[in-house]
Amino acid sequence: MGKLTDIEQLRRRRKRINFIKSVVVLTLLFVIVLMVLYFKNSREFGEFLGENLFHFAAPEQQGSFPVSYNTKASYQMTLAENGNLGVLDQNSFRIYNQNGALLHTQNHQYVTPRGVMTSSQVLLYDMGGKGLQLFSSAQEYLNVSLDYPIYSADLLSSGIYALAGGAAQDASQITVTDRDRETVLFRWLSTDKYVSAIRLNENGREMLAATVEAENGSLTSRLYLFRFSQQEEVAQIPFEDQLILSMEYKDNGSIAVVTDKGLWIYSSSGKLLSQEDFGNEPLNFFDNSLPRHTAVVLGQYSDNRKNRILIYSSRGTLSGECSVEDRIQRVRSDQNCLYIQTQKGIYQFSTDGQLRQLVSITNILDFIPSEDCLFYVTSREIGRCALD
Numbered sequence: 001m002g003k004l005t006d007i008e009q010l011r012r013r014r015k016r017i018n019f020i021k022s023v024v025v026l027t028l029l030f031v032i033v034l035m036v037l038y039f040k041n042s043r044e045f046g047e048f049l050g051e052n053l054f055h056f057a058a059p060e061q062q063g064s065f066p067v068s069y070n071t072k073a074s075y076q077m078t079l080a081e082n083g084n085l086g087v088l089d090q091n092s093f094r095i096y097n098q099n100g101a102l103l104h105t106q107n108h109q110y111v112t113p114r115g116v117m118t119s120s121q122v123l124l125y126d127m128g129g130k131g132l133q134l135f136s137s138a139q140e141y142l143n144v145s146l147d148y149p150i151y152s153a154d155l156l157s158s159g160i161y162a163l164a165g166g167a168a169q170d171a172s173q174i175t176v177t178d179r180d181r182e183t184v185l186f187r188w189l190s191t192d193k194y195v196s197a198i199r200l201n202e203n204g205r206e207m208l209a210a211t212v213e214a215e216n217g218s219l220t221s222r223l224y225l226f227r228f229s230q231q232e233e234v235a236q237i238p239f240e241d242q243l244i245l246s247m248e249y250k251d252n253g254s255i256a257v258v259t260d261k262g263l264w265i266y267s268s269s270g271k272l273l274s275q276e277d278f279g280n281e282p283l284n285f286f287d288n289s290l291p292r293h294t295a296v297v298l299g300q301y302s303d304n305r306k307n308r309i310l311i312y313s314s315r316g317t318l319s320g321e322c323s324v325e326d327r328i329q330r331v332r333s334d335q336n337c338l339y340i341q342t343q344k345g346i347y348q349f350s351t352d353g354q355l356r357q358l359v360s361i362t363n364i365l366d367f368i369p370s371e372d373c374l375f376y377v378t379s380r381e382i383g384r385c386a387l388d
Helices: 002-038 043-057
Strands: 074-079 086-090 091-094 102-107 113-117 124-126 131-135 142-147 152-156 161-165 172-177 184-190 194-200 208-216 216-227 234-242 246-250 255-259 263-267 272-277 283-287 294-298 307-313 318-324 330-333 339-343 347-351 354-358 365-368 373-375 380-384
Touching: 074 113, 074 365, 074 373, 086 113, 091 113, 102 131, 113 152, 124 152, 131 152, 131 272, 142 234, 152 194, 161 194, 172 194, 172 208, 184 208, 184 216, 194 246, 216 246, 234 263, 246 283, 263 330, 263 380, 283 330, 294 330, 294 339, 307 339, 318 347, 330 365, 339 365
Parallel strands: none
Antiparallel strands: 074 086, 086 091, 091 102, 113 124, 124 131, 131 142, 152 161, 161 172, 172 184, 194 208, 208 216, 216 234, 246 255, 255 263, 263 272, 283 294, 294 307, 307 318, 330 339, 339 347, 347 354, 365 373, 373 380
16 A cells, blocks of 8 residues: 555656646746737847747758859858858849858849848848848848948948948938947038948947049048047048058958058058058959958069969068969958969968968859858859868
């Protein structure tokens, strides 16, 4: 009888435990339903569910490179901080994970599409047109046609984004918007200068802008340094008879500016730290996206069948020099290396100019390096090639 009594007690205890578990589960479900009903009009809560809870709960999509792809032109390849790959063409922006699984396709009808991609969002716009889209692999946040053309745009991983474009009464305007897509953090208007490019600082408090104007019969570019805490610019730097091609914040806090005639290094307050005049050598290619360096390709390949590749540190000193005896098609970089595409393949150089390897892939429309591989796109496929 004692053993039977013990068994009955165990059964009753198990029933109570199962009952308690059921109550806890039902209570949690009830709370979630209440939260959804209460916050159904909250954009941030909806995005949290869409991008985090539901997104990560979904089963992992399968895929492997190479993946089938049919395009006449690839406008841009982008690699996000989380390793996702973005491929922009004349019809869509596609997001793949590093295994080759297609996570999202965003269609567009833009004439000159451009995209900025972070780990969580993509800002897609029609440069010179009015179309603008903001989306993630989970949902679409914006898909609008603005009143005025867009000249340039930028997006931070925090969700802050900036747009430069036309205005009703002015030549240009720049608007910086917080991640809620409603709060304007900064606005700047110009009556006579056209904004050609903008670049946000990752700290979310500063921005660079390049403008262009006709002055005394010649072209003048200007570099503006902005802090959102003050309306007036921190500095305004003219580049007479030059065109600003690129401007980037570097890891040491300096600002590297590439024009068609030279490389200029400034402090965060606009003080000139270094300059390198290209002289009579034409600038053929450059890459200013290295965190601690800037690379330029100078010279005329048709003259001596060589390209002079110079790599400068973020202080403006020459850290490496190299050359390739082939016509250069593209220049790309990752955190530590420079990649030169030619008809023979893709050369990988360290930032001191030393050749590390030649990757024998050809007939590609574009490529982008990752830590241990190269992603590339052809007219038929998107592929991945391992690095030694």
